[in-house]
Amino acid sequence: MAKESVSIDKASRQMIKRAASEGIETVWDRYEQMQPQCGFGSLGICCKICSMGPCRIDPFGEGPQAGICGANADTIAARNLIRMVAAGAAAHSDHGRDIAHTLKLVVDGGTRDYSVKDEKKLKEVAARYGVETEGKDVTQIAKEVSEVVLNEFGKQEGTLTSAEVYAPPARVETWKKAGVMPRSVDREIVEVMHRTHMGVDVDYKNLMQHAIRTSLSDGWGGSLIATEFSDILFNGPEPIRFSANLGVLEEDSVNIVLHGHEPTLSEIIAAVSQEKELVKMAKDKGAKGINIAGMCCTGNEILMRHGIPVAGDFLQQELAVITGAVEAMVVDVQCIMPALGPLCDCFHTKLITTSPKCKMEGVEHIEFHEDKAVETARVIIKKAIENFPNRGKVEIPQEKEKAVAGFTTEVVFNILGGKYRSTYRPLNNAVIEGRLRGAAGVVGCNNPKIQHNYGHIAMLKELIKNDVLIVTTGCNAIAAAKAGLLRPEAASMCGKGLQEICETVGIPPVLHVGSCVDNSRILTILAAVVKEGGLGDDISDLPVAGAAPEWMSEKAVSIGMYFVASGVYTVIATPLPVLGSKKLTKYLTEDMEKEIGGKWAFEEDPIKAAHMMIRHIDRKRKALKLKPPMYKQAFAYKE
Numbered sequence: 230m231a232k233e234s235v236s237i238d239k240a241s242r243q244m245i246k247r248a249a250s251e252g253i254e255t256v257w258d259r260y261e262q263m264q265p266q267c268g269f270g271s272l273g274i275c276c277k278i279c280s281m282g283p284c285r286i287d288p289f290g291e292g293p294q295a296g297i298c299g300a301n302a303d304t305i306a307a308r309n310l311i312r313m314v315a316a317g318a319a320a321h322s323d324h325g326r327d328i329a330h331t332l333k334l335v336v337d338g339g340t341r342d343y344s345v346k347d348e349k350k351l352k353e354v355a356a357r358y359g360v361e362t363e364g365k366d367v368t369q370i371a372k373e374v375s376e377v378v379l380n381e382f383g384k385q386e387g388t389l390t391s392a393e394v395y396a397p398p399a400r401v402e403t404w405k406k407a408g409v410m411p412r413s414v415d416r417e418i419v420e421v422m423h424r425t426h427m428g429v430d431v432d433y434k435n436l437m438q439h440a441i442r443t444s445l446s447d448g449w450g451g452s453l454i455a456t457e458f459s460d461i462l463f464n465g466p467e468p469i470r471f472s473a474n475l476g477v478l479e480e481d482s483v484n485i486v487l488h489g490h491e492p493t494l495s496e497i498i499a500a501v502s503q504e505k506e507l508v509k510m511a512k513d514k515g516a517k518g519i520n521i522a523g524m525c526c527t528g529n530e531i532l533m534r535h536g537i538p539v540a541g542d543f544l545q546q547e548l549a550v551i552t553g554a555v556e557a558m559v560v561d562v563q564c565i566m567p568a569l570g571p572l573c574d575c576f577h578t579k580l581i582t583t584s585p586k587c588k589m590e591g592v593e594h595i596e597f598h599e600d601k602a603v604e605t606a607r608v609i610i611k612k613a614i615e616n617f618p619n620r621g622k623v624e625i626p627q628e629k630e631k632a633v634a635g636f637t638t639e640v641v642f643n644i645l646g647g648k649y650r651s652t653y654r655p656l657n658n659a660v661i662e663g664r665l666r667g668a669a670g671v672v673g674c675n676n677p678k679i680q681h682n683y684g685h686i687a688m689l690k691e692l693i694k695n696d697v698l699i700v701t702t703g704c705n706a707i708a709a710a711k712a713g714l715l716r717p718e719a720a721s722m723c724g725k726g727l728q729e730i731c732e733t734v735g736i737p738p739v740l741h742v743g744s745c746v747d748n749s750r751i752l753t754i755l756a757a758v759v760k761e762g763g764l765g766d767d768i769s770d771l772p773v774a775g776a777a778p779e780w781m782s783e784k785a786v787s788i789g790m791y792f793v794a795s796g797v798y799t800v801i802a803t804p805l806p807v808l809g810s811k812k813l814t815k816y817l818t819e820d821m822e823k824e825i826g827g828k829w830a831f832e833e834d835p836i837k838a839a840h841m842m843i844r845h846i847d848r849k850r851k852a853l854k855l856k857p858p859m860y861k862q863a864f865a866y867k868e
C-alpha cells in the first residue's frame with residue numbers, strides 16, 4: 230500500500246495512512262500497480278486511430294518506423310497531442326456554453342432560481358461584443374449578450390470576437406500573420422477530429438498550427454466566456470477569506486462535499502443548505518448543522534464568491550471519503566475519479582452524480598436542470614441529512630489553513646492601484662523599477678507521478694523568494710492555500726521587493742484568481758498590463774512565465790498551448806507525450822517561439838523549473854532595457 234511520503238501535505242498523509250491500515254486502495258496504489266507504464270504511450274508514438282492498428286513506432290530505430298498506413302512518429306505524436314488539446318478545449322468550452330445557456334434561460338423566463346447579479350460586468354461584456362446598452366433594461370441587454378455569445382460557439386463566418394476584442398492588438402496581428410486566428414469554438418474542435426481521422430492531415434507542423442488555433446478558441450473563447458458569464462450570474466469575486474484542507478470537515482455536522490467544475494448547482498446548494506427547515510432536519514438527526522465544503526474547481530468557484538471552505542485538491546477526493554465524515558459527495562463534471570464509486574461503497578458516503586454528461590454505473594443520479602435548481606438542491610441535501618446516522622468510525626485530520634482568494638482581473642489591481650485606483654500603473658512601475666522581478670501564472674492539477682503538492686509548493690516558494698508575483702488557479706491554488714501561501718503573512722517568505730509590495734498593499738504574494746476556466750483571467754490580466762504601457766506591445770514582451778508543476782489532464786494541455794500561443798514561456802513537469810518525435814519536440818520547445826512568441830519547456834524538478842522561468846523573466850527584462858532587480862536576488866546567474 231502507498232506510503233505517506235507520496236504527499237507533503239500532513240492531512241493527506243494521515244488519510245493515506247488510514248487507507249493503508251484498513252486495506253483501502255487509493256490513486257497512489259493504482260499508480261504503483263500500473264508500473265512500468267507503457268513507453269510507447271508516454272512517448273506519444275502509439276496510434277489506434279484506425280483498425281489496421283494499433284501501431285507503434287520503435288523509439289530505438291530498430292523496429293518499425295511507420296504505422297501500417299505509413300504514418301511516422303511525427304504524425305502520430307502530433308495527432309495524439311492535438312486530440313488532447315481538442316478534448317481539453319471541449320471540456321472548458323462546453324462548460325462556458327452551459328453557463329451562457331443559463332443566462333439565456335434566465336432572460337427567457339425559463340428559471341427563477343438565477344438572476345443577473347453583476348450588472349456592471351454585463352455592461353462591460355456587452356461593450357466588448359458591441360451590444361448597445363443605452364436605453365435598454367438589464368433583461369434586454371442580457372438577452373442580446375447571451376445570443377451574441379452563444380453564436381460564438383458555432384458561427385460559420387469570420388473569427389472569434391472575444392479573441393479579437395480581449396487580446397492586445399499586437400497579439401491579434403501575430404495570430405493573423407501565423408494563420409491561427411480562431412474562427413469559432415466548435416468549428417476548431419470538430420476540425421481537429423476531421424484532420425486526425427485516418428488519412429487526412431499528416432504534417433506535424435500543420436497539425437500544430439491547428440492545435441494553436443483550437444487552444445486559442447478555448448483560452449480567449451470558451452473559458453473566457455465561462456468566466457465572464459459566471460461573474461454576470463453569480464457576481465464577480467472580491468477578496469474573501471476561506472479555509473482549506475480536510476480539517477474543514479466537521480465531526481458533528483452533516484458534511485456535503487461539492488466536487489467537479491461548474492458553479493451552477495453548487496451555488497444553489499450552498500445557498501439552500503442554510504434554510505431553516507433543512508438545518509432543523511439535520512439537528513433532528515443529531516447533527517449540529519450542515520457543512521458545505523468544496524473540492525477541486527467547484528470548490529474554487531464557491532470559495533471565490535462565498536468563502537465556502539475547500540476540503541482539498543484533485544488527489545484528495547478519495548481522502549475526503551476516507552475520513553468517514555462525508556455524508557454526500559455531489560459531483561458535476563471533470564476530474565471526478567471513477568474510483569469514487571467503489572470507494573464510497575466501503576463507507577456510508579452517498580456519491581451523487583448530477584450532470585447528464587457524467588454518470589457512473591451503480592451510482593445514484595439526481596439530474597440537475599437549471600429550471601429546477603432549488604428543488605434539486607433540496608432533494609440532494611435531504612439525502613445527505615438522512616445519511617448522517619449511518620456514519621461509521623470517523624477520523625478527520627485537524628489541518629486547515631486560513632487563506633484569501635478572489636483576486637480577479639478587475640479587483641487585483643484596483644487594490645494594487647492604491648491612490649491611482651483602477652489602474653495597472655503601480656504594478657507596471659514595480660516591474661519597471663525592479664521592485665518586482667516579474668510575474669508568473671502557476672496553475673494546474675496533481676499527478677501521482679509527482680510527490681503530492683511538492684511540485685506546487687517548492688516552485689511557488691522559489692519564485693516568491695525571487696520577487697516574482699504569482700497568480701494561481703485550480704489545484705495549484707488549493708495547494709498554495711493549504712501551505713499558507715495565500716495569506717498576507719506569506720510576505721515573510723518573499724524577496725525584499727515583493728515583500729514590500731505585499732506589506733504595503735496587504736495582499737498575499739500568491740493571488741488566487743479562480744478555477745481552471747479562470748485561467749482566462751490570467752490572459753486578461755496580461756492584456757491589461759500590456760495596455761497600461763511601458764512593458765512592450767505584446768504579451769510576449771512581458772517579463773512573465775507560466776507553469777503547471779503537477780499537471781495531468783487534457784485541459785492542462787489546452788491551457789498550456791493557449792498560454793504558449795499567447796506568448797508565454799510555459800514550463801510543465803511531466804513532459805507532453807511527444808518525446809518519441811524529435812521534430813515535434815524541437816518545434817514545441819524551440820521553434821514555436823519564433824512564430825508565436827512563446828514555447829514549452831519540460832522539467833520535473835520544481836526548483837530547476839522555477840530557475841528556468843526566472844532566467845526567461847530576466848531575458849525579457851533585458852530585452853525591454855529595464856533596470857536589474859532592485860534588491861539582491863536569491864537566485865542570480867550569469868548568461
Ligand code: MSK
Pocket residue numbers: 490525526543563564672673674675702703704705744745781782784785
Ligand atoms: S480541478 S483540471 S485537477 S487543476 Fe480544475 Fe484541479 Fe486540474 Fe482538475
